[in-house]
Amino acid sequence: GQNIDQPTEMTATEGAIVQINCTYQTSGFNGLFWYQQHAGEAPTFLSYNVLDGLEEKGRFSSFLSRSKGYSYLLLKELQMKDSASYLCAVSLTGFQKLVFGTGTRLLVSP
Amino acid sequence: EPEVTQTPSHQVTQMGQEVILRCVPISNHLYFYWYRQILGQKVEFLVSFYNNEISEKSEIFDDQFSVERPDGSNFTLKIRSTKLEDSAMYFCASSQGNDYGYTFGSGTRLTVV
Numbered sequence: 001g002q003n004i005d006q007p008t009e010m011t012a013t014e015g016a017i018v019q020i021n022c023t024y025q026t027s028g029f030n031g032l033f034w035y036q037q038h039a040g041e042a043p044t045f046l047s048y049n050v051l052d053g054l055e056e057k058g059r060f061s062s063f064l065s066r067s068k069g070y071s072y073l074l075l076k077e078l079q080m081k082d083s084a085s086y087l088c089a090v091s092l093t094g095f096q097k098l099v100f101g102t103g104t105r106l107l108v109s110p
Numbered sequence: 111e112p113e114v115t116q117t118p119s120h121q122v123t124q125m126g127q128e129v130i131l132r133c134v135p136i137s138n139h140l141y142f143y144w145y146r147q148i149l150g151q152k153v154e155f156l157v158s159f160y161n162n163e164i165s166e167k168s169e170i171f172d173d174q175f176s177v178e179r180p181d182g183s184n185f186t187l188k189i190r191s192t193k194l195e196d197s198a199m200y201f202c203a204s205s206q207g208n209d210y211g212y213t214f215g216s217g218t219r220l221t222v223v
Contacts, residue, residue: 033211042201042214043153087153096141096165098212100153 002026004101006088011107012078020073020104022088030091033098034062034073037085046073046086075106083108112136114215116202122221123192131187131218133202141205142185143212144177146170146198153201159185192222 003025012018031050035043049064061074085103144156157167203212
């Protein structure tokens with residue numbers, strides 16, 4: 001089976017930095033996606049990691065360690081609008097589909 | 111920016127009725143997908159479609175479900191006889207392939223009563 005774990009909920013303060021972790025155990029691995037999802041809306045693409053290391057994109061960065069089955073999403077200079085669910089999703093080798101974790105609900109307070 | 115469009119945004123149907131959810135993927139994308147998300151739960155894969163045929167489907171995608179690309183632009187999901195447990199948000203997505211990221215539509219909220 002495929003197993004992708006994320007914390008259920010996190011809270012942080014506006015202007016702070018938060019790190020959302022994701023661990024995975026899957027049969028085959030092609031790459032790892034992070035999506036943002038506001039309540040009642042579609043997931044929107046944030047980042048994609050294939051190789052080990054850090055990918056930086058503005059206030060958001062994503063890290064991958066394939067040997068450890070681990071990724072994190074780092075959000076800097078948090079804003080109120082960053083309150084959302086953050087979904088970790090694995091792309092499996094040879095399959096055209098994503099397997100999602102349960103998502104981490106982030107609440108940013110003033 | 112190109113987007114995936116889904117209609118309707120909300121559908122209420124009686125148990126046992128057939129529903130068709132419609133999607134217009136991004137025009138130069140090659141792969142099309144349906145995912146669903148039951149309220150408060152994770153996004154689940156239903157089916158992927160490539161080159162006018164199903165390339166993969168999950169255990170959820172049983173004989174009650176079917177997909178079709180009736181013309182060059184639309185991609186539909188049909189549920190033949192809806193059950194209460196089919197109530198969920200259904201997302202259509204398209205991509206140029208696994209490495210290119212998926213673009214999701216805004217979803218159809220299906221409520222079966």
